[in-house]
Amino acid sequence: MRPLSAYDLLRVWELGQNRPTWKRALLLLAPAFPDATHRELASLSIARRNARLFALRERTLGSTLNAVARCPGCSLPIEFSVGVRDLCDLEPGEPADGYYRLVVEGIEVHFRAPTSVDLAAVADSASLADARRRLVARCIRRARRDGVVLPIADLPDPVVGAVGDYLATSEPAADVRLQLDCPACGRSWTERFDIAAFFWGELAAQVQRIVREVDLLARAYGWRETEILAMSAFRRQAYLDLVNG
Numbered sequence: 001m002r003p004l005s006a007y008d009l010l011r012v013w014e015l016g017q018n019r020p021t022w023k024r025a026l027l028l029l030a031p032a033f034p035d036a037t038h039r040e041l042a043s044l045s046i047a048r049r050n051a052r053l054f055a056l057r058e059r060t061l062g063s064t065l066n067a068v069a070r071c072p073g074c075s076l077p078i079e080f081s082v083g084v085r086d087l088c089d090l091e092p093g094e095p096a097d098g099y100y101r102l103v104v105e106g107i108e109v110h111f112r113a114p115t116s117v118d119l120a121a122v123a124d125s126a127s128l129a130d131a132r133r134r135l136v137a138r139c140i141r142r143a144r145r146d147g148v149v150l151p152i153a154d155l156p157d158p159v160v161g162a163v164g165d166y167l168a169t170s171e172p173a174a175d176v177r178l179q180l181d182c183p184a185c186g187r188s189w190t191e192r193f194d195i196a197a198f199f200w201g202e203l204a205a206q207v208q209r210i211v212r213e214v215d216l217l218a219r220a221y222g223w224r225e226t227e228i229l230a231m232s233a234f235r236r237q238a239y240l241d242l243v244n245g
C-alpha cells in the first residue's frame with residue numbers, strides 16, 4: 001500500500017463525483033493498491049475494505065481522526081479525536097475458507113461476509129430492511145435442515161436476522177461504532193463511524209487546499225498543474241512560502 005499523492009487525491013475526487021459511497025471507497029483504494037484489480041478490491045469483505053481504508057487514511061493524513069457528531073439529546077455538535085488503531089483492527093480475522101457457520105432454529109447456514117459487489121447489488125432496495133435482507137441472502141452459500149438443502153429465498157426471517165447479527169458482531173471492522181458522551185446534557189450514545197464517508201469528506205477539504213496551491217504556484221511561476229502536483233508537499237510548501245512572502 002502506498003499513501004495517496006496530491007495527484008491521486010484530485011483524481012479520486014474527480015472520478016467520485018455523484019458516485020455512491022461504496023464506489024468512492026474503491027476509488028480511494030485503487031491508487032494505493034496499484035497491483036490489485038478492481039475486481040479484487042470489490043471482492044474484499046467490507047471489514048477488510050474498511051481496514052484498508054483506515055490504514056490508507058493513516059498513511060496519507062496521519063493516525064488521528066478529528067470528527068464531529070451531534071448529541072441526540074440536546075443537538076450540541078461534539079468534536080472528538082480518535083486514533084485509527086483505537087477504532088479499527090487493521091487486520092480483521094476471517095474463517096480460513098471464508099465461510100462462517102451458524103445453526104438457527106435447527107437450520108445450519110453457511111455464509112460469507114458481504115463485499116462491495118454485494119453493496120452495489122442491493123443499492124436499489126426500497127428500504128434499509130429490504131437491503132439488509134437481500135444483502136444477507138446474497139451471502140448465504142447453503143442452508144440445510146437435517147441434511148436437506150433449503151431454498152435460500154424461503155429461509156425464515158429469524159434465520160436471516162441471526163446471520164446479519166452474527167456478521168455485525170464477528171466483523172466489527174465492517175460496522176465501526178464508538179461511544180460518545182455529551183458534556184452539556186450528560187447523554188451517552190453509540191455513534192456509527194463510516195470510514196468511507198469520513199475519508200471522502202476529508203478528501204474534499206484536501207482537494208480545495210491543493211487546488212488553491214496549484215492556482216497560486218501556476219500564477220506565480222507559470223508551471224503546469226502536472227508539474228506542481230508531481231512535487232512533494234514539502235517542496236510545494238517551500239515555494240508557497242516564497243510566494244506568500
Ligand SMILES: [Zn+2]
Nearest residue numbers: 071074182185
Ligand atoms: Zn447533549
